[in-house]
Amino acid sequence: MAWRLVSLSIILAMWGAHAALAQASYPCVNDAPDPYQRGVSFAPLPDGRAWGSTAGVTVAADGTIWAYDRCGANSCAGSPLDPIIAFSPDGKVRRHFGGGLFQMPHGLTVDDAGNVWVTDNAAKDGRGMQVYKFSPQGQILMTLGKPGGGEAPDGFFQPNAVAIASNGDIFVAQGHTARGDKSLILVFSPEGKFIRSFGGKGSGPGELDVPHALAFDAKGRLLVGDRNHNRIARFDRDGSYLGEWKQFSRPSAIVVTRDQTIYVGDSESQSRDAAAYAYNPGCEKGIRFGKLEDARVLGLIPDQQPMSVSSTAEGVGVDKEGNVFGAEVGPRDLKKYLKK
Template sequence: MDLRGLVNTSVIGVASLFMAIGAFFGSAGSARPQSSGTSKNAAAESPPAASPLGAPNNLPDPYVPGVSWGQLPDGRKWGSTAGIAVGPDGNIWAIDRCGAHGSRGTNCADSPLDPILEFDPSSKFLKSFGKGLFVSPHKITVDHDGNLWVADNGIKDGKGQQVFKFDQNGKILLTLGKAGVSGRGLDTFDQPTEVAIAPNGDIFVADGHGEKTTDNARIMKFDAHGKFLKTWGKKGTGISEFDCPHTLAFDSQGRLFVGDRQNNRIQIFDQDGHFIAEWKQFGRPSGIYIDKSDVIYVADSESRNGEPGYGYNPGCRRGIRIGSAKDGSVKYFVPDAAPYPAAADSTGPEGITADAGGNMYGAEFTMDVKKYVRK
């Protein structure tokens, strides 16, 4: 199937839903709740055709099941991953939390391992770097020039809460934020999640992975040299408000797509922060990737039924929804291997990207990277 041959279709109607914002607090090493109204051992059910918010569960799946990918150095296994990106040369870059499980903890703080890894398209390991710089790296972005951007949302011993720009050999070209300092100021972050680079080089940072009502939930904009330009957003459920802005992507028009994860939606803005649209038909967005043809890939790793609280998005099956960034139509659905309804723990990809052939790569919180080959 040709994912780039998308045609305009009407978006599934969006029904109203009571949005309950509870807080499930994990351990210091993980933001994920350990239990929910749905047991891990509960019998699998058939999901509805679409969730109450309009996310379809029964579309064609044009991929073979994902398989573990990446020839890691001897003795090394994947830790929790959340970020993966394809560079201009076709090589794949991934973030690994230093072989450890969890997020927003201190899993790389004292590790001898490099968290940034490069592979060629055949999965051959090429190089790694970043040892000693990060506390808990989150997402990775490769810009048009092949430079790498990584957000660190951990904090320990004077490190963390920063964004780094690297060249492909690991040289630091720019840092944003204050090392080891979290805050609400214009020069600090509080659990930054991902970076997106505009065509003119402006830098956009999603800032705010926390569940507390006092935590940051905003977009920060800087020029190409790191000078602060503006910010927008606050904690909430309204338009231009966020609850865990977890992922960012630009389309070909230069519109900024924000994965507003805990609100189970994508919000779209222009580069001055003006609201354009709200989409709920792609599920609960942990990761967003938009290719040059405006095919949008959205990874949902957390939707669950059960009691209101973290991850609550009833009737929505986890998986990857693929459609058009131009009109919001959803054309394909790659279901998570986990049975429906899922338990509270994360499964499937949190980070998502695709190569020039349309093959997908998913970075999984549950300690793996998988490749999905088109049928």
């Protein structure tokens, strides 16, 4: 009898752990309240230059706002301008670097040590499609991938995002266009040695098509913005599939704050033409947020400047006060949303 009770306890514990991981997926939420003021342009660029497209913004632990500008255009190919910029919380430029290095900066994150990680999503003339680790002062500390791209794991094809696990492992998501066969998550050691990959082209559980964003929660689970499937796919750190969420719409950006609030930027959804790009019936663009404990959408910052394809924030950052920063490709701006 005792062994039966022990076995039952183990089964119940396993069921409880599974249930905690398997929060339900709900229909897309469009009617959540908006507790933010209308977004306003956050900061001027160095030398008074105009913003180009940007899809990357993040807030470091010290309050520094890191963003990039695609050199006044939607590409930095051939430009000497510094695309990576650090701003103070009041919008003043602290430093900038990276001139002449990037073709198209794309994914941006800052690790716990303050180092800045940026992916280069395009290739031209044998350059690009690499992942860079910078010190906060702009010194290159590590480079992953071959110049101009290549086959995994030695090279990347359109690296979209980078995230750093609590043990220092480096996770890179690749595959941005119709070449969905290249949609992978690649994992490297803190020293840059390849460990494994997972994902791959497909629409089934654990398969991906344009993994556009990466974020870890406090339990080490990886959230992947599986954009062409209009869902967030969830994995453990070893790549085992845990489930999906549809309620946050079409994810271009994912941020998880220290209090385990998730913010998801949808810059693309359209419900009009089923044959057109970014079809996501019943979903509107905007920044949705909620608590990870139940994954329910609690709020929505709506798209305030609707455009045909890409508007509102493709990149999202959140400061300690809960103010939101949105990096925009179409409108070519970095906006700040203050709480009401």
